[in-house]
Amino acid sequence: MNLSILIALPLLTATAVLFCREIRTVRWLSLGGVAVQLALAVVLLVRYWAARSGGAEAAMLFTSRHVWFPALHIWYYVGVDGISVAMILLTAFVMTAAVLVSWAIAPMGKEFFVLLLFLGAGAYGFFVSLDLFTLFFFLEISVIPKFLLIGVWGSGRKEYSAMKLALMLMAGSALVLVGLLGIYYHGGSFDLQEISQKHLPLETQRVFFPLLFGGFGIFTALFPFHTWVPDGHSSAPTAASMFLAGISMKLGGYGCLRVAVFLMPEAAREYSPFIIVLATIAIVYGAFATMMQKDLKYMNAYSSISHCGFILLGIGMLTRTAVTGAVMQMISHGLMTALFFAAIGMIYDRTHTRLVERLGGLLKIMPFISTVFVLAGLCSLGLPGLSGFVAEMTVFIGSWQHGGGMYRLATILACASIVITAVYILRATGRAIMGPVTDSQYSRLTDATWNERLAAVVLCVGILAIGVAPFWLTNLLGPGVNSIMVHAIKAVTIK
């Protein structure tokens, strides 16, 4: 399967949308584009399975290489392993839902969809890149659409948030850039596989690991660089919030794993206590901060900081199970948070408020949206049967495998934060969804439209598919995680 199609299709759709006049055509064309993309992602999954069960041994499948800048040994080099396939599926699900919930976006609907599709193309490109330059190109490509999407179609302090987000993510990219150049000059290439076989010297790893991990960490809300998350997510329009929390934050986690840990396993081992401390702080602090929020979007943004802490915790623990859990958490949180933001967006579109205290009794007025909200909430607090439980449980088991007092303590603290999650989720649900209708105006509001229903269903399918039958995902991720962990485990035995 030619992976470049995954990047080209959103771009082609965006170009086609650019030439449409009617907003109706724009919508249907965008939806068509993302739907085909979703189908392609499923096809990719099936063909990946077929190839693996057919005995394909290579770490990366469906690779294709074209020389881009021969003088600098820069290649356009793409390929996938199980982790990438899972991330591509996640992106396809979230993008489809994002287009569906933006159906009535105004003004400048055309520009909105073009930018959104462009954003999607960047994410696909990032997940399939096997060349560090290509990867960095796709990482940074999202700056323009993110800034414009938040600044033009956002709400609240949108300009401030857009600027803050763009600058902080750019700072992350700057760290990544220096790290990449360091790797290039010490490893002699931008090719991920090639560098990983060369085994960078420990002194080099010590210098560049923090740069790369920190740089990618900013994308995934590594404490103390998480401050762009609440403002950015809350001010963004619904679709952009879904993308930001659902996919953009996962770019960071994926980068930490694929680049930093994969290429510099010994340094990862050395720095792992720092990562774990920071991740634990993010988990606990994020959870407590969420309790204090009155605005639903801020609530979900802070809870994203907490949940993304699990990703970093899993990566920092460096056991096979924990890393698998971290990747599952990326997928699970991506779907869950996108669903949550979609539900909040639907509520806000109708009630024009996101303050928990002003809402009440929504279940009676808009049962569908309220159910979606509750489902996302339950997934967030880890109800068995939904994806959150599976992912977090895997992270906890993996973390517990790591002996040592500090690691145990971090695991216990992380587990305990689930209780806090339950508190804020249930409190918000009780207040806003259950109870009496607080405002008589609300009784006139309508329930979800077809497109909103479809968006929610798409995401729920993903959540349930992981929650009910998690083994297909673990099996999918297995070889990819193994090939990353082989180096990290070797790193231990060498020492």
Next chain:
Amino acid sequence: MNQTMGASIIIGLRQELMIIAIIFILLVVKLAATGFRNEAIIRLANLLLLLNFIAGCFVGPDAQLFSGMFHTDRLIVLEKDMLNLGTLLVSLQAYDWLKGHRQVTEFYLLLLSTLAGFFFMISAGNLLMFYLGLELSTIPLTALAGFDLEKRTSSEGAMKFILSAAFSSGLLLLGISFLYGATGTLGFGAIAQRVDGGAFMTFGFILFLSGLAFKVSAVPFHLWTADVYEGSPVPVTAYLSVISKGAVFFIFIQVLYTAFRPLAVNWYHMLILLSVLSMTVGNLFALRQDKLKRLLAFSSIAQSGFILAGIIGSSRTGEASLVYFILIYIFSNLGAFGVVGLISAQTGKETIGDYRGLYANNKALSWILAISLFSLAGIPPTAGFFGKFFLLMAGAGKGNYVYVGIAALNMVISLYYYLRVVKAVFMDKSEAPIGKLKIGVMPNIAFVICVTGVLATGLVGWIYDYIFSLSTGI
């Protein structure tokens, strides 16, 4: 024998001769055909410049003329043709401003004289030739800076320019005479052989370097830049910031890589200092500017700091990246200046506040401005990303990652002020936004070239590869 000599001179000097021929044609038009309207002259001039650019695309043999005073090779031909393209773009974009101007022909005469000067400067194989070329371009540039004849700020800008240019020329000349005293020669090749790194010689070199730093407005030699850029007419500012700077950088890297190669240890550190200062100071001053011309002036100071990274690289990659970046810089900076110039010529508005809500009525202009600014900021998929990445890659070649880190953080700072403009254009609401502006055919062509250049130069890999194949490095 004489005939072949003559022929080889003509072939070697063909790009310079083309420019001079155009100057003569325009002179004749000016004298003989007084009845020509402005627009006809502009059209003719643009046509000639286009022909000149196309002619420049043909590669001739390498040549050494006048016992090494003048030399040309494929890289130099390419560099000159890049300047040709830039001049054509400036001229196309100047349409709105020029069509009402009284001295259109003079504008082109002066413009092309500076270009001829730059060509001789780039081709110099000798410090004397270099200086002659530089001065040939400085004097007409001053006249151009004061070309808004009715505006006092324009005359003020011209005055500041000539004073600072005289000062920097003084430094250059003093440096050149010291170097001559120390080595007994002015030829690049001969200097390289006789450089001994003694104190006297080094002092001469520092003076020479300062003179060059003045011309590319590297901090701390940048003080003239903002005022001159602000006072001059927009097309002239664009020319100054792109063509003039690009030309000086071309010779800058050549001189350092040939004549002063033995002093590489010395200038490596000096240039790092200049580069860090230029990036940081330029960016910090740009943060608070409200006038777009001043903002772009400080941004161009910061860009100089980045371009210096290519020289610092002291490698083939460094040289190729520098030339490549200047090509990209021509497209992106001229795209931005083109929009600013068009708006300034039609409405007289030049501050960020005036640009609020520009998107409401001028969608195309807004996107051109945004894309150009993103390219200046180095965000993909625009070419600026590739340019900056390769420059920093070259800069990191000697293992100085602290320097590269500072440069990378400067990219973050610079993003802020570029985004400020984008924010004003797309997000801010204004009660009286700029109305729908008419874009003439010629500015339109220029915009199409700029945007295509900005979007395609990076993605198409062979452009860099071609430049790399011509570069020799240190």
